Amino acid sequence: MAVEIVVPRLGWTMEEGIFGEWLKPEGASIAVGDLLFTIETDKATQEVESLEAGILRIAPGGPKAGDVVLVGALLGYLTAVGEAAPLATAPARSSTFSEKSNFSESVSAATPAIRGNEPTISPRARRVAGELDIDWSALNGSGRTGRIVERDVRAAAAQPRPEPVEGQPVLAEVRATPVARRLAEDAGIDLAAISPARPGARIGREDVEAAIAAHTPLPAPTQLPAPSQLATPNSQLIPTSRIRRLIAQRMADSAHTTAAVTLTTEADASALVALRQQLKATFGPRNLPVPSYNDLLIKLSAVALQAHPHLNATWNETEIVLHEVVHIGLAVDTAEGLLVPVVRDAHLKGVRQIAADTQALAEKIEAHRVGPDELQGGTFTITNLGMYNIDAFTPIINLPQCAILGVGRIVAKPVIVNDAVVPGKTVALSLTFDHRVVDGAPAARFLNAIREFVEEPALWLVG
């Protein structure tokens, strides 16, 4: 324990003196009896000897030659070899006895200051930041040591999120370090596709570098002629957004990988239309959400898939994976491009829950807050172009799925019932399937099941 060197009371009435000089340098090894410093009193200048041995540590902020010092003022310490001097600068008065306790009192324990420039954050604030999806690395901490605390995170969450800049992806903010973002941008890797090292952690440089190593990067258009050579006069050059390039990559992969075949059929839509009207009439006046055609199609597809598991599968070269669950993606057109949010466990949910899910997903997409989790994991996809007056078409399979259902418009048409021509409503159903995984006949049976479900909702509504 360091021994304090204090201004001694050299006379009965002495209360202060004038500091002269140190007689030994900082760090000198002092023996008992060595002269340490001089003090000037009324009488004379006196040399003060050391009563202890140790290494001399002069207190920072201590007196200079000519300074008036009080009796008892701290001048420095004698420490043992290897011992650090107490950090505090010299106070006006020293303690009258040295602490020889085994433990330091910590009535108000001081925690260490920020290490380097890394922000620190309390465990609670870190948890809340995860819950509220806030990137805390950019926050200023109001904690005593500059630590980010809960109130800082909640304050940040209460602020409105900035609108995304033109050309930037609309996916929810992925938590990543600035270095990682830059690396990913340069490499053309979508941050949303990268998993961080630990759940809830930010994506760091190492994660992006690993993804670069594992990924084929998006193709740079080096083989193509320069845009200026292609452009006709006054043509508009639109830089491809990250989401556009991603869509391009995925569509091309699907087209080049799968053995895609499209089957089409026409279903009598009158029962489906009647069902929808009934739902509207029941829920509408009660201000409850009315399930849409897509919600009904999601449910009936899920039921059909449970009976036709080979259409709810993934090709894995040496094996075909038949998924136990049914997660159905619904293709959605947005200003930034095609997004396919997924309704999970459609086979377990009722139509009303599915309707609630699709509503929630639509709101998130609208608010640019849809996250990677909501866009991944589907086992089947539905794409509905009916609102654009399309009938049959050839949708592209959404890998790693093996089938996709295209839905056309519900159109009024003459139909044959009991050998008579009557007005009816029909809807075109197009099923693109991967012939690697499943053959035409089973695929056709599945599409037939879909048609049957469209025509007789009781088969799947009742459960």
Add this chain to the structure above:
Amino acid sequence: MREITFMEGTREVLAAAMEADPTIFVVGEGIGARGGNFATTLGLYERFGPERLRDTPISERGFVGMCCGAAMTGTRPIVDFMFLDFILDAMGELINQISKIQYMSSGRLKMPILLRGCIGIGHAAATHHSGSYYPIFTHIPGFRVVVPSNAYDAKGLFATAIRSDDPVLFLEHKSLIFNKGQVPDGDYAIPFGQARVAREGTDCTVVAIGSMVDKVLNVAGELAADGVSVEVVDPRTVAPLDMDTILASVHKTGRLLVVDETFQPCGIGAEIAAQVVDRGFDDLDAPIRRLNGAHAPTPYSPPLESAIVPNLQTIAQSIRDLLAE
């Protein structure tokens, strides 16, 4: 319901228990005709006589050892230490025998011994008459350690203590024993290991032990005027210790201060802090703070004595420091 003192509450339970169970007897210095230095047995000698209230010589090791034997052989002794400090002479009997008998006999022998005494700083009782020492008893397996803070809890906890077949240390702070409180007339028992939320709050949790409870509540009331909302938890027993209530409180507030008159090193606050960091790490918005009495023998001089225990100012300052973290 009427207003009686902490000590009167325990006496009510003791008298009723002695009436109902002839195997209960009290042993200690001055607990017979005198009625106890702290009025622990006032009036009981007239009712139950010298067989049931046995004055002893000043030989704690001897009579504690005897009571250990008595408890093993079918009676229910109460050892009344007067000043709890005197138990230190009997530590061998306490730790090597009393705490371990049930284990060593595979449960065949019970140890229904109630060890009670007055603890705490504040009456210029100085170095040998101001101890609390409950962290030591809490540390040893085999004891129940009870630190009531008010008359209601004292009566209810004493009822549980006197029925327990385990060794119970019932510790009564000198500053609290003559405090009055609203106490029900009839029987009731407060189980061990059940903390009380003495005041609800949202900004920080203060766990206060024994004599500190009233002081902390006082400070919390003052701070409320400044818009500070302090939740105060009184563990009531430190062994067993109700960590669930403390953790639930820290989950709510995010900040924890433990205020305890006993020494800081290896104290109850250290145990609570370690458990909260272990089980409630993600709830903490700030480091855990402890405010304790000074780690020093108790001075005799009254100004020095008041300087070494947490007071209203130091408690308030600690809470403010904690909120600034």
